[in-house]
Amino acid sequence: MPDPWPTAITNIKPNSVRVRGYDIAELMGRCSFGQMVYLLLLGEPPDAPTGRLMEAILVSSVDHGATPPSALAARTVASTGASLSASVAAGVMSINRHHGGAIEACAHTLGEVVEKARFGKTLDEASDDVIGGYKKRGERIAGFGHRVHTADPRTRRLFELAAEAGVGNTPDTEPSHVDAARALERAFARAGKPLPINVDGAIGAILADLGFDHATMNGIFMIARAPGLVAHVVEEQHRMKPMRKIDPASHTYDGPADRTAPNQE
16 A cells, blocks of 8 residues: 655544644634635734735735626636536636736746845835846736726725734835835836836735745635636626627626625624
8 A cells, every 4th residue: 555645734534624733613713714725825823913914815806897807707608508616617717827927926026126125235226127127028017007997996905904914014124025016116106107006916015925935826816716706607697698799898887886894893
């Protein structure tokens, strides 16, 4: 019999489920979904402010309307009569380099700025260098600017919660990815092309400062977007005719009017 292969994630025994060593029954009702994602990916539970920050990251990316590629892919497959799982899978499979991948790509870029700032340059100087390098190579820096928003409403709130959790608040001798994101924003403005940080850039900066591996960042976006994809698929199946021609520019919103979020604290 071959030696058993190892996994350090979840231990299953009769009448026992332990995630990273914790009894899942004890976590239920005490641990939010965002805290569980943090625990699964980093191996230890977050403190309360970081848990709220993780929850906010997931909420911020839960949906962005009917026009993103993942929603369109999920709705298109659903219109053929495909199952919920197949339709949602189609949406998830469309999350790649140019859709959702900006989180990981921006984290890489911010890492370049941080690395340069660790070796004698200011963050502003490092940002100018990095932007110059991308411009020379004809590459676009992900995480800045947005096709819809001129000031992404999610970005400010995420940075507020990050500050409450102490994320990005590092000494000058140890620049953070959040600091690097702000420095890049200033560098774009100096170059005459103001590009504000979007939600992907904010998430990339925060996750990097929390210590997440870049390889998990696209996955965190998938986790966040899955509920939105389920909602789009179910709506497509229940409200729309099969095999319709889906024109993303022609849809109209007919849901609830603007209202205030409930206070759950």
